[in-house]
Amino acid sequence: MDFATVIQILDSAVRLMTPLLLACLAGLYSERAGVFDIGLEGKMLMAAFTSASVAYATGSAWLGLLAGIAGAAAMAGLHGLASISFRGNQLISGVAINFLASGLTVLLGQKIFGLGGRTPSLSGAARFGEITLPFADTLRPVPVIGPVYAELISGHTILVYIAFAMVPLTWWVLYRTRFGLRLRAVGENPASVDTAGVSVTRLRYAAVMICGVLCGIAGAYLATGISAGFVKEMTAGRGFIALAALIFAKWRPWSALFATFLFGLMEAVANRFPNLDLGVVTVPSMFMNALPYILTVIILAGFVGRAIPPRAGGEPYVKER
Amino acid sequence: MERMPKWADVILTPLISLALAFGISALVILAIGESPVEALKVMVEGALGSSYGWGFTLYYTTNFIFTGLAVMVAYHAGLFNIGGEGQAALGGLGVALVVLALPWPHWALALPAAAVGAALFGALWALIPAWLQARRGSHIVITTIMFNFIAAALLNYVLVNLLRPVGSMDPASARFPAAVHLPKLSDMALGLGVEWGRNTPANVTFFIAIAACALVWLLIWRTRLGYEIRAFGKSEPAALYAGISPVRITVLAMLVSGALAGLMAINNVMGEAERLMLNAVEGAGFIGIAVALMGRNHPFGVFLAALLFGFLYQGGGELALWTSIPRELIVVIQALVILFTGALDNMVRMPLERLFMALRRKGA
Numbered sequence: 001m002d003f004a005t006v007i008q009i010l011d012s013a014v015r016l017m018t019p020l021l022l023a024c025l026a027g028l029y030s031e032r033a034g035v036f037d038i039g040l041e042g043k044m045l046m047a048a049f050t051s052a053s054v055a056y057a058t059g060s061a062w063l064g065l066l067a068g069i070a071g072a073a074a075m076a077g078l079h080g081l082a083s084i085s086f087r088g089n090q091l092i093s094g095v096a097i098n099f100l101a102s103g104l105t106v107l108l109g110q111k112i113f114g115l116g117g118r119t120p121s122l123s124g125a126a127r128f129g130e131i132t133l134p135f136a137d138t139l140r141p142v143p144v145i146g147p148v149y150a151e152l153i154s155g156h157t158i159l160v161y162i163a164f165a166m167v168p169l170t171w172w173v174l175y176r177t178r179f180g181l182r183l184r185a186v187g188e189n190p191a192s193v194d195t196a197g198v199s200v201t202r203l204r205y206a207a208v209m210i211c212g213v214l215c216g217i218a219g220a221y222l223a224t225g226i227s228a229g230f231v232k233e234m235t236a237g238r239g240f241i242a243l244a245a246l247i248f249a250k251w252r253p254w255s256a257l258f259a260t261f262l263f264g265l266m267e268a269v270a271n272r273f274p275n276l277d278l279g280v281v282t283v284p285s286m287f288m289n290a291l292p293y294i295l296t297v298i299i300l301a302g303f304v305g306r307a308i309p310p311r312a313g314g315e316p317y318v319k320e321r
Numbered sequence: 322m323e324r325m326p327k328w329a330d331v332i333l334t335p336l337i338s339l340a341l342a343f344g345i346s347a348l349v350i351l352a353i354g355e356s357p358v359e360a361l362k363v364m365v366e367g368a369l370g371s372s373y374g375w376g377f378t379l380y381y382t383t384n385f386i387f388t389g390l391a392v393m394v395a396y397h398a399g400l401f402n403i404g405g406e407g408q409a410a411l412g413g414l415g416v417a418l419v420v421l422a423l424p425w426p427h428w429a430l431a432l433p434a435a436a437v438g439a440a441l442f443g444a445l446w447a448l449i450p451a452w453l454q455a456r457r458g459s460h461i462v463i464t465t466i467m468f469n470f471i472a473a474a475l476l477n478y479v480l481v482n483l484l485r486p487v488g489s490m491d492p493a494s495a496r497f498p499a500a501v502h503l504p505k506l507s508d509m510a511l512g513l514g515v516e517w518g519r520n521t522p523a524n525v526t527f528f529i530a531i532a533a534c535a536l537v538w539l540l541i542w543r544t545r546l547g548y549e550i551r552a553f554g555k556s557e558p559a560a561l562y563a564g565i566s567p568v569r570i571t572v573l574a575m576l577v578s579g580a581l582a583g584l585m586a587i588n589n590v591m592g593e594a595e596r597l598m599l600n601a602v603e604g605a606g607f608i609g610i611a612v613a614l615m616g617r618n619h620p621f622g623v624f625l626a627a628l629l630f631g632f633l634y635q636g637g638g639e640l641a642l643w644t645s646i647p648r649e650l651i652v653v654i655q656a657l658v659i660l661f662t663g664a665l666d667n668m669v670r671m672p673l674e675r676l677f678m679a680l681r682r683k684g685a
Contacts (some may be wrong), residue, residue, distance in 0.1 A: 020502075086666075088664035116647075240466055290470060300451050301457045
């Protein structure tokens with residue numbers, strides 16, 4: 001395997017990890033505040049549909065992005081209503097949201113575009129274009145650094161850079177702001193936050209809505225960044241891989257970056273080598289595709305470092321009277 | 322003191338939740354410019370209007386009874402088994418291995434063996450998440466989701482690389498021999514001299530599903546294990562204090578749950594397709610969640626809910642055939658049923674409780 005191939009695989013991994021990273025950080029806000037979210041998949045799917053539809057209608061990827069955020073936020077609001085206001089089962093609510101998105105996107109897509117659930121393909125300004133960073137072409141001839149800068153770091157859509165910027169931002173918000181401290185506290189011990197006179201409900205809604213916004217960006221990236229339009233079930237389990245990455249990262253932002261990169265890399269390798277020949281054994285692509293899930297189960301089992309979720313996760317908060 | 326009478330809890334609340342779910346589904350149909358009344362007419366006509374429709378409705382019902390019971394048994398133990406999809410897929414593998422392993426002389430011999438294979442593989446696929454939950458505290462919802470994906474990958478590998486007959490391009494096993502062909506309900510009706518449901522997939526498994534409902538009722542409410550499962554599901558510390566082992570109950574409840582999900586395979590793999598194909602479960606494992614929630618985790622409720630979803634499934638197919646409404650409408654209805662009977666349960670319950678409290682105060 002030569003250097004150019006390695007760069008190509010890494011480049012593809014960066015593209016594939018972006019929706020995972022955004023969804024993973026989305027889940028991180030929600031679960032750190034004590035609201036489990038297995039509806040990341042549905043929110044991303046809804047956002048992919050609304051962003052592609054609006055981007056097609058207006059010809060603007062940015063308006064599409066806003067619509068994507070609105071679509072995912074609507075789903076997040078529903079999740080908040082069920083799991084915070086009505087103290088319902090957060091897991092069941094997440095399952096319902098996944099099905100709702102899966103059904104509604106096809107139903108509405110068929111009604112609006114009549115293409116069997118697809119949107120027409122997007123082109124020009126309706127998609128996020130690739131950004132060439134300054135000096136990319138000047139630096140290209142430089143050995144090693146040149147290709148890495150020009151091929152790997154430069155030449156992605158703005159959403160990829162936003163996703164990477166979200167990692168330090170999330171770290172800063174969670175560990176260096178008052179809001180972050182309260183958010184983490186509400187996921188561990190909501191009663192103490194309540195005693196301090198801070199509204200548990202408002203904090204959890206804030207976390208769930210941030211989750212919706214990030215899922216919205218992830219969905220918009222899928223439909224208007226990496227591909228040109230919405231296709232039925234286009235998230236293809238990415239919401240669940242993001243969930244796996246979140247556990248793998250033990251609910252921490254920087255680890256989320258590495259976990260999603262690892263899972264993105266696995267997908268990139270599986271795409272490139274359907275049957276990976278390691279000399280002794282041939283690894284079938286199915287195994288590579290299942291690897292993120294297998295690794296997550298192993299991590300969950302606690303054989304390699306233990307993943308402990310936020311203590312109040314999944315529990316609706318009932319104020320004492 | 323009870324907050325509201327039992328009938329309101331068991332019948333009124335779910336009925337209001339269902340009415341809300343179907344009301345919103347009707348609004349969705351209106352929103353895409355179709356008439357809900359027309360749609361309902363097409364669905365009733367297509368699913369219940371002929372013996373042909375019934376033959377499909379009962380076939381789907383059979384699938385959903387098994388997956389609904391699977392979710393239900395786990396739920397009584399306080400476990401949310403979201404992995405019915407993977408367990409049913411593995412059940413299919415069990416059926417295929419058993420049926421293709423021996424030259425079975427007659428279906429009546431092959432059926433019990435295949436049922437054991439299906440239940441065993443389904444149960445084994447539930448065993449690992451169960452053990453991890455019981456021993457290592459890994460959240461069973463997450464592990465069963467992961468196991469659904471691992472099952473899909475495993476099945477894909479087995480079908481493409483191992484079970485696929487030489488020269489075939491299809492990722493599917495060889496056809497099952499004619500001797501193991503399960504009698505269809507239509508064949509049985511013909512035996513009685515009645516022409517009923519020709520060319521429909523409903524088969525003898527339907528009766529096994531009904532028997533499973535009765536057995537699960539016996540297990541949960543009439544045996545020691547069932548008592549322990551319910552006690553554990555209601556309160557883990559109390560169960561522990563009563564000498565009930567959490568590890569044992571978690572594992573046993575999930576084994577039963579996985580076996581029930583796996584048993585679905587004798588209907589769809591042995592009864593209908595007569596070979597193992599990719600994605601044979603077609604989401605029935607997930608519909609089990611809606612069925613169990615709507616059936617209030619009681620076998621009779623599960624039976625009724627499975628019948629309703631069987632009707633929706635067959636009716637949805639007819640809708641896609643005769644109108645411009647895609648069959649994904651059923652997925653939306655399913656989502657709304659899960660949302661209202663599951664997650665938004667308190668939205669209906671809290672005002673009702675207040676109403677009954679107010680009535681009682683007035684009465685007293």
